[in-house]
Amino acid sequence: LVLLVVQYHYAYRFVFQRHKVYWNVPSKVCYTRKTDIPLEQFGITHNKGHEFLGDQIVIFYEYNFGYFPYFADYNPDTPVNGGLPQNCPLDKHLARVSQQIREAIPREDFSGIAVIDFEEWRPLYQMNWGQKAVYKRESVRRVRQQYPFISNKSAEEMAKKEFNMAAK
Incomplete structure (x- = not known):
């Protein structure tokens, strides 16, 4: 478990802190069905209202x-x-x-x-x-x-x- 946490932490720092990550998946339907995708938590840039x-x-x-x-x-x-x-x-x-x-x-x-x-x-x-x-x-x-x-x-x-x- 510790190894997974360390790997996750390293991947997070490498990808999300060194590079800007964009999300442009038509996920608006997920939010209308109350499925939360925590993009902000990971610093992922996306459109307001999940518009395409x-x-x-x-x-x-x-x-x-x-x-x-x-x-x-x-x-x-x-x-x-x-x-x-x-x-x-x-x-x-x-x-x-x-x-x-x-x-x-x-x-x-x-x-x-x-x-x-x-x-x-x-x-x-x-x-x-x-x-x-x-x-x-x-x-x-x-x-x-x-x-x-x-x-x-x-x-x-x-x-x-x-x-x-x-x-x-």
Whole structure:
């Protein structure tokens, strides 16, 4: 038991005193059902009223951040906002992002954190493997549509360059 207390004390000091810990789990339902999660006791930062978009933490996902392009369910037949970053007009995307940030964080004095959590694709071409390989395949297909007689190697190189530039 003493060992557990010592380990807990060390973990508490290491994590909670050296690092700020944020809680943005939709736990409002817990409080409405009288289940107490003692976040304050551990110094964990959370939104008032346990709102998902709140005074301390705001998270943006693909579906609520501009015109973020992706393929729904990694299916090339279901592109959202063009599917590929190369197909998304950056100026239109950024204008919408600006509007959505102002809506989600209306207070000028907001001092919390805003997290951009994109998981549909990775911003480096070569890092899109597994299900995310659809972004590589579709990037090559896009190049081949523009340049039908290009070599496989050149198509791959051009697709990589275009994807990486657009995904920045």
